[in-house]
Amino acid sequence: MDLFFAPDSGEYLYSIAAVFSFAAYVFSNILWLRVFLIIAALLYILAGVSLGLTSMAGWNAAYFLINSYHAGMILFNKSTVMLPDEIKGIYKEAFTTLTTREFKKIIMTNPYHAYKAGDKIMSEGQDTNELFLLLSGNTSVISSNKEIASIASGDFIGEMSFMSKQTASADVFAKDAVIVAYWTHEDLYKLEQKNIKIYNKFLTIVGRDLVKKLKRKNHKVIESV
Numbered sequence: 001m002d003l004f005f006a007p008d009s010g011e012y013l014y015s016i017a018a019v020f021s022f023a024a025y026v027f028s029n030i031l032w033l034r035v036f037l038i039i040a041a042l043l044y045i046l047a048g049v050s051l052g053l054t055s056m057a058g059w060n061a062a063y064f065l066i067n068s069y070h071a072g073m074i075l076f077n078k079s080t081v082m083l084p085d086e087i088k089g090i091y092k093e094a095f096t097t098l099t100t101r102e103f104k105k106i107i108m109t110n111p112y113h114a115y116k117a118g119d120k121i122m123s124e125g126q127d128t129n130e131l132f133l134l135l136s137g138n139t140s141v142i143s144s145n146k147e148i149a150s151i152a153s154g155d156f157i158g159e160m161s162f163m164s165k166q167t168a169s170a171d172v173f174a175k176d177a178v179i180v181a182y183w184t185h186e187d188l189y190k191l192e193q194k195n196i197k198i199y200n201k202f203l204t205i206v207g208r209d210l211v212k213k214l215k216r217k218n219h220k221v222i223e224s225v
């Protein structure tokens with residue numbers, strides 16, 4: 001404490017705080033930036049108390065609280081959550097670019113839809129407003145009265161019309177009991193506005209799904225030649 005109240009200690013603390021503030025802006029990683037600003041704010045508070053500058057201490061207490069809150073939120077969002085069994089495998093297969101918390105939040109945007117065997121999920125040529133993710137069950141993709149593909153759990157349905165802004169390219173029927181998570185285009189627009197980083201990760205996942213389907217189609221064509 002003596003050292004703290006020693007003459008010049010306020011000046012030293014102020015200088016060290018300034019170094020931490022300066023260093024904070026070197027980081028492009030927002031968490032480290034905030035951690036350094038938290039340390040700097042603490043040092044400014046001590047400097048303010050030591051120098052008898054109440055407003056310096058007061059304002060930095062406010063900065064300390066704001067940055068602590070945001071750093072806490074970043075760590076909270078990074079922390080792992082338990083995923084329900086029906087989505088654990090799907091997460092590991094395709095969604096690991098999102099944190100488990102982000103994935104859980106996205107997948108639970110709307111209550112799941114359930115379909116019985118034979119139910120039509122999408123109609124060729126119709127405008128679609130929903131993008132589905134098949135959580136369980138199997139579906140059949142039908143065009144010109146022929147099954148052109150089947151879609152299993154972990155795959156999207158309706159991603160083509162979502163990406164191309166065109167009508168559905170085929171009919172899709174449930175082959176057995178099917179459960180899907182879904183997003184309206186409005187849901188995804190809201191996600192884009194609210195969190196562009198998560199939205200871009202989500203779009204990349206949808207893009208990968210399309211590539212996977214294209215590869216499957218290529219294999220089929222090669223096999224049939």
Ligand SMILES: Nc1ncnc2c1ncn2[C@@H]1O[C@@H]2COP(=O)(O)O[C@H]2[C@H]1O
Nearest residue numbers: 141149157158159160161168169170213
């Ligand atoms: N060749 C294919 N392989 C896998 N899925 C397909 C294929 N063609 C169409 N689909 C799916 O069927 C859906 C019909 O609606 P969309 O065109 O929006 O999106 C389509 C895909 O999800």
